[in-house]
Amino acid sequence: MNQNEFVLLITPFKDKVFRLAKRLLVSTEEAEDATQEVLVKLWSKNGNLTGYNSIEAFAMTMTKNYCLDQLKSKRTGNLKIVHTNYEDKEPGLEKKMEDLDSLNWVEKIMDQLPVQQRLIIQMRDIEQYEFEEIAEILDMKESAIRVALSRARKTVRDYMTETHKYGIS
Amino acid sequence: MESVKIENLLEKYFQGETSIAEENELRNYFSSLNVAQHLEQYKPLFGYFSLAKEPQFKHEIPLQSKKRTVAWLSIAASVVVLLGIGTYAYYNLDVANKSQDLGTYDDPEKAFRATQKALSLLSDNVNVGIESVLYIQEYQIAKEKVFIETKKNSGGS
Numbered sequence: 001m002n003q004n005e006f007v008l009l010i011t012p013f014k015d016k017v018f019r020l021a022k023r024l025l026v027s028t029e030e031a032e033d034a035t036q037e038v039l040v041k042l043w044s045k046n047g048n049l050t051g052y053n054s055i056e057a058f059a060m061t062m063t064k065n066y067c068l069d070q071l072k073s074k075r076t077g078n079l080k081i082v083h084t085n086y087e088d089k090e091p092g093l094e095k096k097m098e099d100l101d102s103l104n105w106v107e108k109i110m111d112q113l114p115v116q117q118r119l120i121i122q123m124r125d126i127e128q129y130e131f132e133e134i135a136e137i138l139d140m141k142e143s144a145i146r147v148a149l150s151r152a153r154k155t156v157r158d159y160m161t162e163t164h165k166y167g168i169s
Numbered sequence: 170m171e172s173v174k175i176e177n178l179l180e181k182y183f184q185g186e187t188s189i190a191e192e193n194e195l196r197n198y199f200s201s202l203n204v205a206q207h208l209e210q211y212k213p214l215f216g217y218f219s220l221a222k223e224p225q226f227k228h229e230i231p232l233q234s235k236k237r238t239v240a241w242l243s244i245a246a247s248v249v250v251l252l253g254i255g256t257y258a259y260y261n262l263d264v265a266n267k268s269q270d271l272g273t274y275d276d277p278e279k280a281f282r283a284t285q286k287a288l289s290l291l292s293d294n295v296n297v298g299i300e301s302v303l304y305i306q307e308y309q310i311a312k313e314k315v316f317i318e319t320k321k322n323s324g325g326s
Contacts, residue, residue, distance in 0.1 A: 007230070018226035032228050039230050102213035103220055126221045128189050150185030157183060161210055 006043055013056040014039060016127050017063045023122040024067040026111060034070065038063050060137040064119060071115065109159040117152035124149055171198075172205040179211065 017038055022031035042049065042059060052058045110118060119138065123129045131142045138145070178195055181187045187195070198204065199215035274280040 010230075014230075015225045019221065019224055022224060023221075028224075032226065035226050036228060036230060043230075103217045106213050106217035107221070122221075125192070125218045128192070130189065146185040148185075150183060153183050153185065156214060157211075160214060 006046070009049075009055065010039060010042065010059070013059055016056075017059055019126065020060060020063050020119070020122055021067050023110075023118055023126075024064075024115065025070060030070065034063065034066055038066055054133075054136065057133060057136045060123070061139070064137065068115065106156065106160070109156050112159075113152055113155060117148050117155070120145055120149050121152045121156075125153075172208060175205070175208060179208075 014035065018031055018035045021034040021038075022028060025031050025034060038059060041062060042055075049055055110121065113121065120134060123134050123137065124131075129137070131145055134140075134145050135142045175195065175198055178187060178191055182192065182195060196215045196219065199208075199212050200219065204212055274283060
């Protein structure tokens with residue numbers, strides 16, 4: 001497999017890998033690093049790639065594992081980038097922010113979800129994978145995924161309605 | 170009428186039981202302008218999902234990993250070194266073969282002539298030496314003449 005074939009192979013899902021990494025790692029730079037890392041790993045596997053029935057699912061699994069490793073090492077290193085990332089954007093952009101505010105709220109709420117639920121909601125509600133595919137990527141049962149997804153959606157809804165009510169009162 | 174259907178879909182949605190098609194229906198409804206007042210609160214949620222699908226990975230992918238180039242470099246270097254040693258050895262062996270050529274002849278006549286030539290050269294050189302020794306002999310003869318005479322003279326007196 002040469003470089004062009006490989007690039008063609010990964011084009012359909014490299015953005016998904018990036019967004020999944022961003023969902024888990026929050027910082028754009030880190031997500032870019034993670035995506036690069038995953039793609040280079042894929043490339044170094046090269047010849048063995050045909051052995052997997054879905055390279056996309058395989059790549060997503062790799063991304064998930066890589067990001068979880070990153071999060072683990074970050075936690076032990078006591079580095080918290082999570083919140084500084086948002087506060088930087090806020091000053092100066094107030095007018096624009098008002099329109100985007102509620103959307104940002106959703107993002108903030110989603111970043112408070114447990115990692116597992118974040119993964120699932122990203123793959124289902126944003127990337128629109130079928131449950132079957134998510135089950136393959138996460139190596140979980142479909143029923144467990146449905147339960148986690150329902151829990152995640154309800155959590156987001158509860159936070160949303162709370163802020164919605166606060167907005168009124 | 171439509172809001173009732175959407176409410177049902179939402180109920181299913183939060184149970185995690187909607188299909189992709191149904192979720193798309195919800196998305197379309199909430200991205201449209203006529204969202205029912207009491208469902209307004211879900212608008213940002215679905216709006217966010219569409220928004221979150223936009224970020225793209227635009228970086229170049231460094232496909233040629235460093236390890237690989239190092240491996241190729243070392244292979245190339247070793248080939249060059251081997252070639253160098255090979256050619257060096259090849260030419261040196263050739264020179265050695267040439268120096269082992271003792272000038273033997275296959276044709277007996279030629280060999281005879283060459284031997285003759287060599288021998289005559291040798292004898293010429295030997296003769297050069299003898300000629301210079303011949304002078305010494307002259308001295309000897311002269312000396313003997315002188316000494317004999319003096320002997321005779323002393324004996325006579």
